[in-house]
Amino acid sequence: MDLYNTCEGNWEQLATKTGVGILLLDKFLDYAARFLSNIGNYFGSGDQKFTPDISGEALNSLASVSSSASKILEQIKPDDIAYNMYLQLGVDGLRGLENYDPTTKIWGQAHSRAHYAIFQHLLRDSQ
Structure with a gap:
């Protein structure tokens, strides 16, 4: 949510600013949407686990625009x-x-x- 507030919903600008690119940003947003819709990392029947389909470097780049997002990511x-x-x-x-x-x-x-x-x-x- 903090990344959304930081970029004011302009995801393309965030992708450009961080050098991550639209494709990886879309993968991050897909993961974030699944996480937020399930408030956890298990969903649906059968307790399927899902993970972000982007590298740690890309996650760090995205988080770099927000001090609170960076602090959260440092714990991983x-x-x-x-x-x-x-x-x-x-x-x-x-x-x-x-x-x-x-x-x-x-x-x-x-x-x-x-x-x-x-x-x-x-x-x-x-x-």
């Missing part, structure tokens, strides 16, 4: 953000299998195949 360890992002990549990779037909060996959606490829890479790197 950068490794926690990176871990959550890798965790989400793994979850997305497993979900990608929903769009794979092993009988025909055909992927239903290209992005699902990409998520699964990233998941395989994460598995190889973890060993």
Whole structure:
């Protein structure tokens, strides 16, 4: 909320001022909207966890325009953000299998195949 007050709702200006860009700002706003609509980090049935789809550096850049936002973000360890992002990549990779037909060996959606490829890479790197 403090970022909204700081930029007076002019999100494009905030993206330019912080050098984050519109795409990453949109990802942050998507996360913020889900957080605010659920007042927590679990939503819907099945207690699904969601994480911001942007780097710690981008979060720091956005928070830099507000001293109170910066103070809040200082309480979060950068490794926690990176871990959550890798965790989400793994979850997305497993979900990608929903769009794979092993009988025909055909992927239903290209992005699902990409998520699964990233998941395989994460598995190889973890060993």
